[in-house]
Amino acid sequence: MNLLKQVLELGIGAGIEVKLDRAGLRTGLRAHFSDLEPNNGPIVTVRPSGLRRHLVLLKFGDFSTPCIRQMQAANYEQQATARGLLKQIARSHDLRINPGYGLDDWVVSGGDFNIEVTVRNVDEHDSANAVADTAKTIMVPLMAAMAELIGYDEWTDKVPDIEGEVTETLIRKRERSRRNRYLCLSIHGNKCAACGFSPLEAFGESGNIIEVHHLEPVSLLEMPRQYDPVSDLIPLCPNCHRLIHTRKPVPFSPDELKELLVDARS
Template identity: 45%
Template sequence: MLAEKQALILKEVAEGTGAEIGLDSDRNGLQTGIRLWFADLERSRSPLVTLRPTGLHRFEARLTFGNFAAATIRQMQKAQEEEVQLARALVAAVAVNARVTITSGQILSNWLVDGGAFSIIAEKKAIDGRFGEEALVATCRELVIPILAAMAELYGYDPIEELQPPDQEALMEGAVRVQAVKRRERNPRNRLLCLRLHGSVCVICGFDPLVAYGDAGTIIEVHHLQPLSLTREPRPYDPSTDLVPLCPNCHRAVHTRRPVPWTPDDIRSRFRSDA
């Protein structure tokens, strides 16, 4: 049944993680599963997430590593504290909808990838119509994507949109600052986590694009309350307080003040619902 939905699963996971994803079938268990990995690493060198039906109304997503992933693991172990905290927050978000078990008795708040035997198992129960498209999309978003996104954050996938061409004006204004903002605003892992933590309603005006526009309403944007371009020293990163969802209008309003944007409270105090 899962094999028939490979295209759907591949699309969801690639968009959710911001990484190029490889996929094949896994027939090692009692029921055939789908195995996903970072395509540019090759399966044997990548973190692997296997999605498999279990019981009658369950899915299990299991993170393992390929047989030759030692170099990949070493790179992940060099991740900065901000990336580590974001990865942990992504996995913690899985526990909202599933039972999560981490290898060697590690816990959600301070786990580390400590070697090739490291694993994360997330099981979601009571899934009605689990092979239907709607249920599979939800399962990917709740189990597979956050786990692989956490690994992508540790490994260092940066979905940066390059400036083409890099003209002189952009260089004079500071291309590094612009690039950092682009990375953090466009990073699909930040978007995934922000919406998981705060929902899709703009924290300033209360507008919910999904309610207003349906399938065309995936336009909510992610705002960093502390501009990374102004951060001089590394600091602890708390996704629950550093990220907020804003509608495009409010997000643009926040950034009309530079270099320090308006706060959501600043804009909310100016907002007129009858305007």
């Protein structure tokens, strides 16, 4: 349970509470944001359903009106990122947004708003490991979408090299958002767009060191703008990412980087 909590928090960028859910005929998992009581915000459950299926349900508690109002005030960037996260789920799984919304126009309209995801062909679907795997793959983008609309600043625990002191540091870096990183890698994959190297295949999850490159550098923006993970972000391995930024202030383009790599090999 603690490991799943860590995985969710790492992917979502907000504090999460995870508990067993024995409310139905089959035991599942329930997650909510740790600074909200379950009745005051979104709740996500995952449980076995039928034969070889998991059902993931996001709904709101009975006293979620203040949270919902805050989500309804989300700006264009937050809405676009949240919708993009749900689209990535819908690429591989059956996703339904109630009452009657499409992937491009949904909003958290009120307490009756909910999202259902059906995961099919799950081996040993009643096992705790299978339920935990679905929680990792579906809960992360689902709750990340809600976190984006609520407006959670992404956080991380950092251990500074000062007398061994441990502090929790809040960071506000929307342009470096791990939620946009998740979207970029979901769309483009974990393979370097320049040299083709895949750290995930080479080293496994522990060595998944792929980086996300902004085709228009954040440092050159005159005004903040929404980055489209489809056309504005690409995955690069650390070597290529460092190489592409050796030209300043405007980095090499991906095509120029590929030419550099070809010349270096010839």
